[in-house]
Amino acid sequence: MLANSLGYSVSNNEKKKRDLILPDLPLKNKDQPLVMRIAPNPNGPATIGHARGIITNGEYARMYGGKFILRFDDTDPRTKRPLIDAYDWYLEDCRWLGYNPDEIVVASDRIPIYYEYAKKLIEMGKSYVCLCEKDDFKRLKDNGKPCMHRDQSVEENLGHWERMLSGEYNEGEAVLRLKTDINDKNPALRDFVIFRIIYEDHPRVGDKYCVWPMLDFESGIEDHLLNVTHIIRGKDLMDAERKQRFFYNYFGWEYPITIYWGRIKIYEFGKISTSSIKKGIEEGRYIGWDDPRLPTVRALKKRGIDPIAIKNFVIGLGVNRSDISISMENLYAENRKIIDNRAKRYFFVNDPIKLQVKGIDSSIEKNVHLPIHPSYPERGYRELKAKDVVFITGKDYNKYMNSIVRLKGLFNIKIDKNEAFYVGDEIKEDMPIIHWLPSGLKMSVLSPEAKYDGLGEEGLKDSIGEVVQLERFGYAKIDSVSNDGEIIAYFSHK
């Protein structure tokens, strides 16, 4: 209301600002400090999908002055086997994105706590050890019928439970189930499993335990113990809430506020799965987790995508229940806004063609000065020493065969077969301006689609670690110089 009376430009600003923040969060009560968490399985570094979770949760915690917890839900040493390095990788990725967790919790460190709550539930008569064959139970359950173990006494259940823990049962012989409603109209909720037996070394805790909690149980207990106030998670986990509410009710706990979002699919990558990436690396199809073809946070980092760009991109997605399908172009657009100002300009001649320029005095060397950044002349100039030989890209060579082009900053030439003729210095309107090099460093640019080889400007070797703009080619991050002097760069985007 006040903004309106202040005029047009103010309300405009407000609109622009609002785009960069998340929608308000429903709050239970204002005095309760907000606690958000992310709960990944540590089986690889963070992908863009995870970045969405890290940024959204971390940003909400920041907005409300709350706490941001990173919890590793590593309770399956077999099917979702954790990768020992991934714990650190994931944390690094969080920090790089700008969201350092206030607290880190590892579920595999806290198994005894889950056992305590399991025991309480048994004693409350809300949980029982089921010795059915899996398929037998399913048949009964699908018909809304209890199995024979459901009515065991607390003492019997405690006995079975102790024997589970001490390793007297084989895998598959016994599970601990939560008593829910065997006639619940949603079959998924009927007396679901909360603990099962797995004899397999865990990468962190070895063979210390053979009874492991299911995610729904572990996660639900932890969210309560950590005083989590808001959970944001994929809508595939909606049943998890319904399951967890059963034992929240038994314990008299209050369930956190939940927000669900749909699946995100990125055009360029399709569905992202950490396990399929891992397989690709093992099979040698990717050079590592930061292979520029991968949708991992570390690959984006290597390609020169700024974390703020990722943040803006993610926040623009909002928190929505519908499945979305978005292009990397949107991320690139965000990144371009950030990096263009600071990206030094250089020439990179891909697929170089050597041209002998006729019609000039070959003994004269001409010094060409080009701005490091055209919008900021105060940043200085780079110098190219030109004689009568230039390299231009194969693409330009083919495209402009028999036509006149401007070699940027130098002079005009007419391209003929493997040579060119000097045709003046005047820039004429509509004359194509192309980049070129008198000579250069061997250079290759790795992009998600291809590897581009060619020549790079000398100054590039002083820009290791920087994101530069290779004129008329695109933005790239200069990674390193190889042993034989080749510049290795990773393509960011156009």
Place this chain on the structure above:
RNA sequence: GCUCCGGUAGUGUAGCUCGGCCAAUCAUGUAGGGCUCUCAAUCCUACGACACGGGUUCAAAUCCCGUCCGGAGCACCA
């Protein structure tokens, strides 16, 4: 099959809780133009959407019902 979600321009999003200020926001994209010795950046203009059908109402993107389309869960995975 059962259970549960969703559907605003090419894409993403605001608006939906509390119907009117919505001839629907912003971004991206595409097209055209200005500037520029980069096909970048920047500036200007244009394009483009409430899935469909009923109902309630003076008034519906917003509430109700149905249809269609899309997705998820139904594991001793996370």
